[in-house]
Amino acid sequence: MKSKTLFVIAAIVVGGALMGAVSSLHPFGVPTAEGVAVDEHYLTHAGTDLSCENVVTSIVFDYRGFDTIGESSVLFTALLSVMMLFRKGGRKE
Amino acid sequence: MKKKSMRPLSVVARTACSMYGWFMMAFGAYVIVHGDVTPGGGFQGGSICATFLALMLIAHGSDYINEWLNDNFYKVCLFLGLFMFIGFGLMGLGWACDGTMMLNWATVPHDALATVKPWWPPSGTVALMDIAVGIEVTGGLSLILITMFRAVRLEGVVEDGLGKETGHDQR
Numbered sequence: 001m002k003s004k005t006l007f008v009i010a011a012i013v014v015g016g017a018l019m020g021a022v023s024s025l026h027p028f029g030v031p032t033a034e035g036v037a038v039d040e041h042y043l044t045h046a047g048t049d050l051s052c053e054n055v056v057t058s059i060v061f062d063y064r065g066f067d068t069i070g071e072s073s074v075l076f077t078a079l080l081s082v083m084m085l086f087r088k089g090g091r092k093e
Numbered sequence: 094m095k096k097k098s099m100r101p102l103s104v105v106a107r108t109a110c111s112m113y114g115w116f117m118m119a120f121g122a123y124v125i126v127h128g129d130v131t132p133g134g135g136f137q138g139g140s141i142c143a144t145f146l147a148l149m150l151i152a153h154g155s156d157y158i159n160e161w162l163n164d165n166f167y168k169v170c171l172f173l174g175l176f177m178f179i180g181f182g183l184m185g186l187g188w189a190c191d192g193t194m195m196l197n198w199a200t201v202p203h204d205a206l207a208t209v210k211p212w213w214p215p216s217g218t219v220a221l222m223d224i225a226v227g228i229e230v231t232g233g234l235s236l237i238l239i240t241m242f243r244a245v246r247l248e249g250v251v252e253d254g255l256g257k258e259t260g261h262d263q264r
Contacts, residue, residue: 051203052216053130060134061222065182065195071136072178072226075233079171082237086244 101154110152118145125227129216135223139230146235150242164239167232174229181218181225 042059052058060068101107124131125138150158185196192198200217201209214220 048203050197050200050216050219051206052219054128054132057129057134057223058219061219062195062197065222068226069179069182072175072229075230076175079233079237083240086240
């Protein structure tokens with residue numbers, strides 16, 4: 001009973017903190033809001049800092065490079081599943 | 094059980110595909126290598142390079158491809174590209190004490206290009222990772238294609254031979 005009370009108090013405190021943090025999220029559907037606009041940074045810095053004329057490639061392979069690791073592993077996983085599904089010696093004629 | 098085979102197309106189609114397939118590989122390599130300065134990139138160029146195997150398979154039939162193709166080449170491509178890609182990312186982690194993963198450690202800023210002429214591409218790891226991902230996508234998509242093709246059991250004996258004007262679009 002005591003632990004349940006503690007749990008309720010902790011849930012209220014943590015939930016209140018999270019609900020308070022909601023107010024400082026950037027507004028939904030406004031990509032050019034103050035302080036959260038990264039597109040202009042990408043567009044202005046990709047050509048000068050990276051000397052990479054293709055901004056899409058600079059985002060895919062540099063700014064969001066960790067995402068591209070995931071894409072590569074998605075391709076690798078697809079290949080693994082295909083080779084596992086269509087493997088040889090599965091049945092006899 | 095009668096084995097069916099994917100028969101080759103006619104002589105005209107085979108000759109044309111053999112000629113222009115290599116031009117398509119060159120175009121795919123161009124898209125991969127110039128991914129940082131022109132539209133395209135590793136994924137797109139790798140897809141173009143993987144189309145080469147599909148073209149050869151349709152034009153020449155399965156027997157020629159089974160004789161000619163070595164799977165290990167594409168497997169080496171896949172793992173080489175994957176390890177190159179992750180390796181370039183990890184090099185950014187270790188390059189400086191405050192480095193992060195995927196740090197672009199080889200880039201030369203655009204203003205410094207007037208004085209410094211690097212022998213590597215000035216966009217640094219963007220171009221290198223482009224090449225790595227292009228190699229990986231080439232190997233992966235070609236392996237998926239050849240694995241799924243072999244699984245549908247179209248390989249075997251050619252009944253009609255190579256001389257006549259036969260194709261799998263006829264009959």
